[in-house]
Amino acid sequence: MARPRVVIVGAGFGGLRAARVLRSAPVEVLLLDRRNYHLFQPLLYQVATAGLSPTDIAYPVRAIFRRQGNVRFRMTRVEGVAWERREVLTDHGPLRYDYLILGVGARTNFRGSDRIARHGFGLKDLDDAVRIRNHVLRRLEEAAIPGASAEPSGWLTFAIVGGGPTGVEMAGALSELVRVALRKDFRGLADRPVRIVLLEAAERILPAMPADLSRAAARSLTRKGVEVLVGRQVADYDGRALSLADGTCMPARTLIWTAGVDAAALTRELGARLGPQGRVAVRPTLQLPGRDEVYVIGDAAYLEHEGAPLPMMAPVAMQMGAAAAQNIRRSLRGEPLEAFRYRDPGSLATIGRHSAVAYVHGLKFRGFSAWAVWLVVHLIRLIGFRNRLVVLINWAWDYVLYERAVRLITPE
Amino acid sequence: MARPRVVIVGAGFGGLRAARVLRSAPVEVLLLDRRNYHLFQPLLYQVATAGLSPTDIAYPVRAIFRRQGNVRFRMTRVEGVAWERREVLTDHGPLRYDYLILGVGARTNFRGSDRIARHGFGLKDLDDAVRIRNHVLRRLEEAAIPGASAEPSGWLTFAIVGGGPTGVEMAGALSELVRVALRKDFRGLADRPVRIVLLEAAERILPAMPADLSRAAARSLTRKGVEVLVGRQVADYDGRALSLADGTCMPARTLIWTAGVDAAALTRELGARLGPQGRVAVRPTLQLPGRDEVYVIGDAAYLEHEGAPLPMMAPVAMQMGAAAAQNIRRSLRGEPLEAFRYRDPGSLATIGRHSAVAYVHGLKFRGFSAWAVWLVVHLIRLIGFRNRLVVLINWAWDYVLYERAVRLITPE
Numbered sequence: 001m002a003r004p005r006v007v008i009v010g011a012g013f014g015g016l017r018a019a020r021v022l023r024s025a026p027v028e029v030l031l032l033d034r035r036n037y038h039l040f041q042p043l044l045y046q047v048a049t050a051g052l053s054p055t056d057i058a059y060p061v062r063a064i065f066r067r068q069g070n071v072r073f074r075m076t077r078v079e080g081v082a083w084e085r086r087e088v089l090t091d092h093g094p095l096r097y098d099y100l101i102l103g104v105g106a107r108t109n110f111r112g113s114d115r116i117a118r119h120g121f122g123l124k125d126l127d128d129a130v131r132i133r134n135h136v137l138r139r140l141e142e143a144a145i146p147g148a149s150a151e152p153s154g155w156l157t158f159a160i161v162g163g164g165p166t167g168v169e170m171a172g173a174l175s176e177l178v179r180v181a182l183r184k185d186f187r188g189l190a191d192r193p194v195r196i197v198l199l200e201a202a203e204r205i206l207p208a209m210p211a212d213l214s215r216a217a218a219r220s221l222t223r224k225g226v227e228v229l230v231g232r233q234v235a236d237y238d239g240r241a242l243s244l245a246d247g248t249c250m251p252a253r254t255l256i257w258t259a260g261v262d263a264a265a266l267t268r269e270l271g272a273r274l275g276p277q278g279r280v281a282v283r284p285t286l287q288l289p290g291r292d293e294v295y296v297i298g299d300a301a302y303l304e305h306e307g308a309p310l311p312m313m314a315p316v317a318m319q320m321g322a323a324a325a326q327n328i329r330r331s332l333r334g335e336p337l338e339a340f341r342y343r344d345p346g347s348l349a350t351i352g353r354h355s356a357v358a359y360v361h362g363l364k365f366r367g368f369s370a371w372a373v374w375l376v377v378h379l380i381r382l383i384g385f386r387n388r389l390v391v392l393i394n395w396a397w398d399y400v401l402y403e404r405a406v407r408l409i410t411p412e
Numbered sequence: 413m414a415r416p417r418v419v420i421v422g423a424g425f426g427g428l429r430a431a432r433v434l435r436s437a438p439v440e441v442l443l444l445d446r447r448n449y450h451l452f453q454p455l456l457y458q459v460a461t462a463g464l465s466p467t468d469i470a471y472p473v474r475a476i477f478r479r480q481g482n483v484r485f486r487m488t489r490v491e492g493v494a495w496e497r498r499e500v501l502t503d504h505g506p507l508r509y510d511y512l513i514l515g516v517g518a519r520t521n522f523r524g525s526d527r528i529a530r531h532g533f534g535l536k537d538l539d540d541a542v543r544i545r546n547h548v549l550r551r552l553e554e555a556a557i558p559g560a561s562a563e564p565s566g567w568l569t570f571a572i573v574g575g576g577p578t579g580v581e582m583a584g585a586l587s588e589l590v591r592v593a594l595r596k597d598f599r600g601l602a603d604r605p606v607r608i609v610l611l612e613a614a615e616r617i618l619p620a621m622p623a624d625l626s627r628a629a630a631r632s633l634t635r636k637g638v639e640v641l642v643g644r645q646v647a648d649y650d651g652r653a654l655s656l657a658d659g660t661c662m663p664a665r666t667l668i669w670t671a672g673v674d675a676a677a678l679t680r681e682l683g684a685r686l687g688p689q690g691r692v693a694v695r696p697t698l699q700l701p702g703r704d705e706v707y708v709i710g711d712a713a714y715l716e717h718e719g720a721p722l723p724m725m726a727p728v729a730m731q732m733g734a735a736a737a738q739n740i741r742r743s744l745r746g747e748p749l750e751a752f753r754y755r756d757p758g759s760l761a762t763i764g765r766h767s768a769v770a771y772v773h774g775l776k777f778r779g780f781s782a783w784a785v786w787l788v789v790h791l792i793r794l795i796g797f798r799n800r801l802v803v804l805i806n807w808a809w810d811y812v813l814y815e816r817a818v819r820l821i822t823p824e
Contacts, residue, residue, distance in 0.1 A: 055465035185474035
């Protein structure tokens, strides 16, 4: 008799973990992704600021599962699900499943502003990161052309919208890139007005952290030359200047938007009940209501924990992937399913070199110690020994020499 | 009094060497390139076959000259030269020079076939290499979709046109990539008909080498699963099949063209007398006839040596760059100029793992010893310590595990 087939859509943190947990289960796993690699998203901002190469944070899915005999991978785009026939619809035709795990992830949400989407940058995939890197370096190269002293205002103003961990990390790293690059390689630009501005709509950055850590992070950013503006909502952007909700205007030739994510578009095609941000409302067992054989995990799933929605973060996705896979194993054995229980691993945000804030099990870290914690956590999580080694070399180099590894402006 | 200004167009091997030789000269050097990085072209085929990441073979020009005070860099596209006014015309306006060194390099010459240019791949810049990598990996991913067994013929046939060193290296590395990848990561494909075909119009591959080394290289390629076809001229390609001059037809969904290069398009804009392949005919001093202050070097220059044109290779470009810079120094001191004297460093071609052929000062090497020579030469030449280290790690990894580092299909 053929083994039941578990189809996993998405090779993100949740999908990979689910496939791993099914390693010894009596199932056949079919993992689908539109890309052939897993992306280590938490370090995307390092690619965007030329600290790491795309290769350092992406790993081919087939290589990850080479030694797991019951997993097959297929690079394909999923376009929908036919619930009654139990088929996933792909651009290469339908694929039957007995169990389905949807871990389709998230995309940048520009809050409905086509103009911000057109002129600004998101930071969700490799393409975004490489485009930001090319754009920032091109601004510097163009500013270095003499005669550009009559350059339009905001040429070297870089606005980062959104004061969550991604925005904070991006602002810190970008400030170091631009200021270090200016000092070392663009000496003629040293007297140019460079601004790195972090805008947050709420009254403080890192709102998920205790208030004193928010303050510490803001001080650390300020020391690194970042202007931290809170209580400022960005309403519009035309590529030259951004308009704030209070009517003021700020010239900036670069806008990086980290102020919101949405579940991936596919969730709208499922006919399922959606929660906020297009996330699919799931039962505590992570099953889709009315579809016992379907699980939704990670950024695409909406579930509350202690009265608040679970955050759209890698640790949640990984725990959900493991929980969904465990529930499939239970159901194969005829055992009752278990509700998902989230174990908060704490939160961390790094602010360039030597500085970070961390809040772990009620303990607060800041400065160098938090940065060391962050470094170790991310290195351990990175998949693939060689990648880890190369990332470590890049970082060590950067640390010792204040050098940037990957300052290439590549064709797009 | 202002120092004379030497403008160098092109940050390839020749341009970099010229700028270095002018280090202690009483001149101001302005180096121009349309890219912000120097590309180590001899290893492009490694990027195309997923052995190295683009970052490993590209290095920011500004970082190279950070410690050389008399060099400034500008990223700009050169569109022509106004000889009388002594100005280089760029997309950022004109730039005055006292001396000019043109090292604008070469581009793929598809022998006038628009169809081959449209459906085939060149291998001259990073973009080409990344497009080949993505294309090859995509062919494999698509072949892995069940039902594709009714796939069109030639789906997994990879034709490399041109049996020079680039074609030989590409064919050997591609065969290893595809066969190793098939065996390890695409197990279901093991019984599929895979063909790697190297086509050469002359009667033997590596025509610049002694005949016995050509034979050794062909045998080595055959052992690696490459079909070596000599005396075959490719006349046309429509993306599905290639037509040979003898009227036969060969299905192939991939064609990589290494069968010819031309000097960069800019040479046609100069109004200078051109030699074969659009190369600018220069005097033995490397000066442009009638323009004593202008030097042309590298692939863009046409000069004969012992009755034959100098090859379009990195060693020639580097030696010419040094010679042009020395002649500028002589002319500043009022000394007579010297004719360029080429010292042939020998030629080398690697054929995948553990195998190469080399012809150095009349000595012939083949097999593992030639490969070891090749490895050392290329590592030493690579610019930048960190790059060298990462390249070494990648190679060691590849060597030990038969693993491919960079199998990402990235957005283009």
